[in-house]
Amino acid sequence: MKLLSFGSLNLDRVYQVPHFIRPGETMAAGELNTFCGGKGLNQSIALARAGAQVYHAGAVGQADGGMLVDALKHSGVDCKLVRRLPCPTGHAIIQVNAQGENCILLFGGANQQITREQIDETLSFFAPGDILVLQNEISELGYLMEAAGKAGLTIVFNPSPMSPALLEMPLSYVRYFLLNEVEARDICGEEVPEEQYPQLLLKKYPESRVVLTLGSRGCIYQDKSRRLSVAAKKVKAVDTTAAGDTFSGFFIAGIAAGEPLEQALEEATKAAAISVSRKGASVSIPTREEVLRAEF
Numbered sequence: 001m002k003l004l005s006f007g008s009l010n011l012d013r014v015y016q017v018p019h020f021i022r023p024g025e026t027m028a029a030g031e032l033n034t035f036c037g038g039k040g041l042n043q044s045i046a047l048a049r050a051g052a053q054v055y056h057a058g059a060v061g062q063a064d065g066g067m068l069v070d071a072l073k074h075s076g077v078d079c080k081l082v083r084r085l086p087c088p089t090g091h092a093i094i095q096v097n098a099q100g101e102n103c104i105l106l107f108g109g110a111n112q113q114i115t116r117e118q119i120d121e122t123l124s125f126f127a128p129g130d131i132l133v134l135q136n137e138i139s140e141l142g143y144l145m146e147a148a149g150k151a152g153l154t155i156v157f158n159p160s161p162m163s164p165a166l167l168e169m170p171l172s173y174v175r176y177f178l179l180n181e182v183e184a185r186d187i188c189g190e191e192v193p194e195e196q197y198p199q200l201l202l203k204k205y206p207e208s209r210v211v212l213t214l215g216s217r218g219c220i221y222q223d224k225s226r227r228l229s230v231a232a233k234k235v236k237a238v239d240t241t242a243a244g245d246t247f248s249g250f251f252i253a254g255i256a257a258g259e260p261l262e263q264a265l266e267e268a269t270k271a272a273a274i275s276v277s278r279k280g281a282s283v284s285i286p287t288r289e290e291v292l293r294a295e296f
Contacts, residue, residue, distance in 0.1 A: 002130040003256055004153075005047060006057040006122065006144060007040020008111040008137035009068045009082070011091040012281050014241070020095050020103050029095075036071040037092060037281035038111065039135040039160060042242045046249020047133070048076040049287045050271070052256055057081035057122045058138065059110040061089035071282060081122050085110045090137070100237035100276065106161070112139045119144045128152025131256055133248070136161055142169040149173025158248050162186045176255075177201060178211045178248045198222035211265075213247055213272075215240075221265055230265045233273035233296040242281040247272040250291070270294050 015029035040058055047054040055078045060068050062084045072079050090109035096102045119140060126132070132153045134145065142165075148155055149170065156176040159166055162183050171187070179187070184197035192200065198210040198220055209223040218232040250271040254264025271291045278284035286294075 001256065002126055003047065003052055003054045003133070003252075004057060004081075004122070004126055004130065005040055005044040005054055005077075005133040006119075006138070007043065007133070007135045008038035008090055009041045009056075009058050009060050009065065010038030010106070010109075010111070010137075011035075011064070011068065011089055012037030012094055012241070013091065014094045014096060014239075014280065017095045017097055019097050033280065035280040035283055036068050037241070038068075038090060039137050039158065039245055040111075041068060041072060042245035042282050042285065043133055043135065043158070043249045043252075044072060044077045045075045045282045046242075046246045046271070046285045047253050049285055050250045050253035050267075050291075051288045052249075052253040054078065055081055055125075057118075059083045059085050059113055059118075061085060061087055061110050063088075065089040065110065075282075081125070083110075083118060085113050087113060094241060096239050096241070096279075100239055102239065102241050104241075106137070108137070108139075111137055114139045114144075116140055116143050119147060123147055123151055123153075126151070126153060129154065131156060131252065133252055134158070136163060136166055141166075145173050146170045156248075156252055158244070159183050159187065160244065172205055172207075174205065174208055176209050176211065176252075177205070178213070178244075178251065180213050180215070180244065184210075184212055195220060198227070211251060213244060215243075219247070219265060219269060221261060226261075228261060228265060230262075230269050233270055235273045235277045235296075237276045239279045239284065240276050242284050243272045243276045245281075246275040246285050249285070250288075253288075267291055270296065
């Protein structure tokens with residue numbers, strides 16, 4: 001079984017600010033750092049650091065994407081399916097406030113130049129039963145989802161960032177939804193107590209498995225036959241930028257390795273807790289050894 005992460009590659013410019021900037025306001029940032037990011041890159045690195053062998057597919061700019069490819073390779077990710085294109089690399093402008101919360105402005109760049117030809121070529125290297133990890137930061141996502149589903153790949157989908165176009169995609173091919181309460185509400189189309197969203201999603205997509213992340217309140221897993229809850233670990237949050245991606249990578253690595261669900265959820269929760277205690281996106285993601293040593 002192979003594991004493919006087909007997703008975004010961004011340069012993250014992270015500004016430390018007293019509060020999120022308001023309309024019409026000019027404010028000095030206290031600090032600026034540039035990190036490798038993008039949900040696709042973050043999840044690929046999390047998968048690799050969790051011990052999985054992972055291929056990354058995507059695109060970067062020829063002039064400014066080398067840092068991202070190097071970061072993937074440094075973490076042990078296979079990058080032979082990453083294309084270099086004559087356009088800017090995707091990037092993000094991230095504000096992090098005094099409470100460690102973040103808001104993010106994305107520019108798609110090369111992430112929005114993914115073609116059906118690239119998708120078909122990439123999927124030709126994989127077979128039924130292989131795992132495909134997706135987010136919502138690249139072009140032709142609906143085509144990719146359908147092509148992979150018809151080819152028998154197991155699709156794990158993190159529907160972030162949420163967009164109206166996502167609701168028109170063939171989500172019935174998704175076997176695992178990894179999402180927060182806001183994304184769950186938008187897909188379900190109604191507002192209910194957050195603990196009810198997994199059940200609502202299963203009514204829409206009965207063959208799926210749902211992992212609902214609730215930040216400091218932990219997570220809920222539900223499929224047709226069972227429901228599990230895992231409490232979050234208590235840590236001082238410094239930067240939550242890659243928390244969800246870290247959780248996703250460690251959970252997917254766990255199920256790919258055949259771990260019991262309880263163990264995969266517990267390790268993912270620990271990994272996310274470690275990541276929020278550190279600044280940055282991909283640089284904040286711990287290794288599996290760190291997670292196993294962690295005492296909460």
